[in-house]
Amino acid sequence: MASAFAHVAVAFAMGKSLSSQFHTSRFWWFTMACCLLPDADVLGLMFGIPYEHMLGHRGLTHSIAFAMLLGLVVPRLAAPTIRYGTRRYWLFAMYFFLVTLSHGFLDALTDGGFGIAFFAPFDSTRYFFPWRPVSVSPIGISAFVSYEGMRVLLSELVWIGIPVVLWLIVLKVTGRTAK
Template identity: 45%
Template sequence: MPTIFTHAIVPLAIAAAAGRGVVSPKVAIAGAIFAIAPDADVAGFKLGVEYADAWGHRGATHSLAFAAICAGVLSLVWREARSLGAFVFLTMAMASHGLLDTLTSGGLGAALWWPFDDARIFAPITPVRVSPIGMGFFSARGLDTLLSEIKWIWLPCSSIAFAGWGLRRAKGAVQKG
């Protein structure tokens, strides 16, 4: 799995690219939390849930369906998220977690298609180092993970955010001119 910081950067980059008029700052923060949330499934280890179980790590909580369900529930109970745009953004934010996990070099793949298929899958390429858990994060392997994430996730996300910002600025300049 990528680090929680990296999971959060994806929706924040999308929100920055889209701008405040499309994704409000509150919804952007909710998206970052949604992007991190699927890893709460590790609590199941303490309850005897096996890694490979449907509700184990990288299982149901990492699926596209789970992302849409969570976004739908939040959209129902939180006024700020009651728009199609917010629903789509929040779904994409949570779905990005499982998608990023399919790019990692270790562990089991993600059950993206749960509940229709429990199979754990990886992307055709897996360039992102899997993050060590716990204190192992503060090791040479943890540093390698961060460097891998910077190269494969942070730099592309930064490019998306800056491109969106630049396009909005250019559009504003054309409209003023």
């Protein structure tokens, strides 16, 4: 998997792409929750759910269907005054869908694991992207204070961090982000 740092960086850049009128603290909390929630499936390992099972790591919670479900539910939680079915609701729904889906996309760029069950629960096949430049992240914070952890962070800096910073610069230069 890509590290939590990479997932949050991408979600932050996605959020900055929206008008600053949406940038409430509640919006940011739900943005971070949606980008990290797919990895809640690692808890299944403690309950004996095998990694390769549809409910295992990188299974159902990394799927397009899961991202769609979250995208439909979260707008009302992130902005309680938003009315269902309005243009603003659908903008938020699409945003939270894409933020959640970005998790699986980043993981599909890594060089480890069994792949992502993008089409779960309808198909349990696991997929990677053909190009996988990001080193797979160790699980646990302490693993980052090692040579391997530093190698992963460097990989993410190059393949995820630099594009995110470039995107934020483009937003700033074009005046598309809050001051």
